[in-house]
Amino acid sequence: MVLKPPAFDEVAQKLRELTETSPLRDFEKNAKLLMASMFERMDLVTREEFEALRESLHHLRQETARLHERVAQLEAKLGDVEREGS
Known part of the structure; x- marks a missing residue:
């Protein structure tokens, strides 16, 4: 079993926090809403x-x-x- 050094956990946590609060997260939400709206109008x-x-x-x-x-x-x-x- 390979143990991860604490520094990797810390970096991973920071990356998670960055993606949760970044403008990319808002873009992803908006893109999903836009696509859902488009699909709804397409009569699928x-x-x-x-x-x-x-x-x-x-x-x-x-x-x-x-x-x-x-x-x-x-x-x-x-x-x-x-x-x-x-």
């Missing part, structure tokens, strides 16, 4: 909404494929019936 969806829509689309695609297959089968039967009637 949440991850949960996206996943729910994706799952719905997957099921709709499966149902569409099933219906295409069913239509093809019915068209084939109709063709057979028409040929028999001719």
Whole structure:
């Protein structure tokens, strides 16, 4: 186990204090607020909404494929019936 000299702890504490009170901290807060405001106006969806829509689309695609297959089968039967009637 490596022990840190007390000077490193002191420097780390000073750096933490500087970042908490620096203008950069205010800039970060303001930038986050600005970005949150922009995202709010962009009409974005949440991850949960996206996943729910994706799952719905997957099921709709499966149902569409099933219906295409069913239509093809019915068209084939109709063709057979028409040929028999001719």
